[in-house]
Amino acid sequence: MSNYTDELVDFDTALDRYDPVLGFEVHVELNTKTKMFSDAPNAFGDAPNTNVTPVDLGLPGVLPVVNKTAVEYSILIGLALNCQIAQKCGFARKNYFYPDTPKNFQTSQYDDPIAFDGYLDIELEDGEVFRVEIERAHMEEDAGKLTHMGGAAGRIQGADYSLVDYNRAGVPLVEIVTKPITGAGKRAPELAKAYVAAVREIVKNLGVSDAKMERGNVRCDANVSLMPKGAEKFGTRTETKNVNSLRAVEHAVHFEIERHAAVLDSGAKIVQETRHWHEDTRSTTSGRPKSDADDYRYFPEPDLVPIVTTAEWVEELRGRLPEPPAERRKRLKAEWGYADKEFRDVVNAGVLDEIEQTIAAGASAAVARKWWMGEIARLAKAADKDIADLGVSAATIVELNSLIEAKKINDKIARQVLEFAIAGEGTPSEIVEKRSLAVVNDDDALGKAVDDAMAAMPDVVEKIKGGKMQAIGALMGPVMKATRGQADAGRVREIVMEKLGL
Amino acid sequence: MSAISREDVVHLAHLAHIEMSDAELDKMTGELDAIVGAIASVSEVAASDVPATSHPIPLTNVLREDTVGQTLSIEEVLLNAPDSDSDRFKVPAILDGE
Numbered sequence: 001m002s003n004y005t006d007e008l009v010d011f012d013t014a015l016d017r018y019d020p021v022l023g024f025e026v027h028v029e030l031n032t033k034t035k036m037f038s039d040a041p042n043a044f045g046d047a048p049n050t051n052v053t054p055v056d057l058g059l060p061g062v063l064p065v066v067n068k069t070a071v072e073y074s075i076l077i078g079l080a081l082n083c084q085i086a087q088k089c090g091f092a093r094k095n096y097f098y099p100d101t102p103k104n105f106q107t108s109q110y111d112d113p114i115a116f117d118g119y120l121d122i123e124l125e126d127g128e129v130f131r132v133e134i135e136r137a138h139m140e141e142d143a144g145k146l147t148h149m150g151g152a153a154g155r156i157q158g159a160d161y162s163l164v165d166y167n168r169a170g171v172p173l174v175e176i177v178t179k180p181i182t183g184a185g186k187r188a189p190e191l192a193k194a195y196v197a198a199v200r201e202i203v204k205n206l207g208v209s210d211a212k213m214e215r216g217n218v219r220c221d222a223n224v225s226l227m228p229k230g231a232e233k234f235g236t237r238t239e240t241k242n243v244n245s246l247r248a249v250e251h252a253v254h255f256e257i258e259r260h261a262a263v264l265d266s267g268a269k270i271v272q273e274t275r276h277w278h279e280d281t282r283s284t285t286s287g288r289p290k291s292d293a294d295d296y297r298y299f300p301e302p303d304l305v306p307i308v309t310t311a312e313w314v315e316e317l318r319g320r321l322p323e324p325p326a327e328r329r330k331r332l333k334a335e336w337g338y339a340d341k342e343f344r345d346v347v348n349a350g351v352l353d354e355i356e357q358t359i360a361a362g363a364s365a366a367v368a369r370k371w372w373m374g375e376i377a378r379l380a381k382a383a384d385k386d387i388a389d390l391g392v393s394a395a396t397i398v399e400l401n402s403l404i405e406a407k408k409i410n411d412k413i414a415r416q417v418l419e420f421a422i423a424g425e426g427t428p429s430e431i432v433e434k435r436s437l438a439v440v441n442d443d444d445a446l447g448k449a450v451d452d453a454m455a456a457m458p459d460v461v462e463k464i465k466g467g468k469m470q471a472i473g474a475l476m477g478p479v480m481k482a483t484r485g486q487a488d489a490g491r492v493r494e495i496v497m498e499k500l501g502l
Numbered sequence: 503m504s505a506i507s508r509e510d511v512v513h514l515a516h517l518a519h520i521e522m523s524d525a526e527l528d529k530m531t532g533e534l535d536a537i538v539g540a541i542a543s544v545s546e547v548a549a550s551d552v553p554a555t556s557h558p559i560p561l562t563n564v565l566r567e568d569t570v571g572q573t574l575s576i577e578e579v580l581l582n583a584p585d586s587d588s589d590r591f592k593v594p595a596i597l598d599g600e
Contacts, residue, residue: 032568033568033569033570034568034569034570034571038571039566039569039570039571039572040570040571040573041570041573047589048588048589048590049576049579049580049589049590049591050573050576051573052573052574052579053571053572053573053574054574057574057579065564065565065566066564066565066566067565067566067568068565068566068567068568069567069568070568071565088562090556090557095517097519098596099591099593099596146596147590148595148596150595159595159596160595161592161593161594161595162592162593162594162595162596163587163588163590163591163592163593164590164591164592164593165589165590166579166591295513295517297517299556300556300557302556302557304564305557305559305561305562305563305564306557306562306563307562307563307565308562308563
């Protein structure tokens, strides 16, 4: 561990002098039922080494067989990234020695990725669209999980030994590699975050990955280099490994730009190396330099024959593509007529699906937004849950709203009914019935309550007769009490006036 | 001129984590050079219209359905492990001295 603190140049100053060039390698874990080359379960969180077959251990004499669904998911990702799909491609062995792979090689693709030459249009927060070119998306397998023991806080440095769990070894991965991204300037960190967010959203929308960054389903290596403003030859790059949250991607690019600028300003050269990201200090430290260790001696995997994709197969898969997330957002915003900020809040709250379903079930766009961004969001926050995990259905909201419109309940009671519904007491109508929550507006019951209140407060009645209409409010308390808060206030006022002949 | 130098073999041995004596390096340099030379003769026969191939058998798309099969028991998984702890393989510290 180095305690050396890097010199930094202020971000804006750095980018007055230099142009940044970015590049990303994003690894996406597919959510197939089984692994890439074996029929062991692909599952997260199971007991160590329980999802392991002889193929995953690389035992002698085993024969890997490619998972057809993983190939199809990879093609779907390629299509969603506007890539060409290779008519023929194959697998290769990437040789390295590390205990996370018991075979001493990772089965990957080398010079013939299944998808190549694509692009993704990234919309930044202010609406500016930035096109990121995709170099390739290739199929490979994940490695096992190492736990370093004896060092400080699970760090590899100072560890006495490591424990290896091969449950993750062989889980299907798609690695998406961009071409060098130029021209982002000061928006480079923001673009980095938006790009990874867009990839995550696409694979989630395709249903091919659980896309949870905190579980490592989507992992990013961020390449950064600087060149003097106006130059065309790229500078030496560094690759910050395993930046595993959207915020960290943004911060890592920001930090590396500041660090590179300081090194270049001092007249020194950037060392081409991997960097480790540290969330606690929001900084990177030197990993290993690029060297012989990167001589992976790729060669064609003799145990796996080539994959051939026919036009029919690819077109069948293209037909399965859902509406791209960015296009869907544009469409929904127009359909719902929300203001920019209203819509952005809805997107950030992650309730697009819920609102869409509620509107489809018969609510207006305004009513759907009122409930999901109002009371339901409040309850979710109070329960420290995601809104989607509260279990509120679109049908519940539509029913609550029609009860309000029919004046069976008021807004206040509706909020109580919602809580009872979340607690599993039934549909809103059932709850209103069971708990006798319907607003009392039948004139007999209300009339009696009003009579009682007027008899108890003759002075108030005199005031009303004398023209002080706001005195009616004093009768409201006893009437509400008698009807347990379920009186329709407007109707009470009318009855008082009728009784007094006003 | 030899296709394979002694330095190439030293480099390869290092990459492959194989310890080799000077005598072995000398011997292997000659043998590998002969092998590379033999393979190179294929290029003399194959015209430019013959694509490079890694799989001589004309077989493609050997795929399986995404269905879970049998896994090994923990005892079987760890049967060949030199050491284990908590149902996991135990390996020496990896980045010693870095």
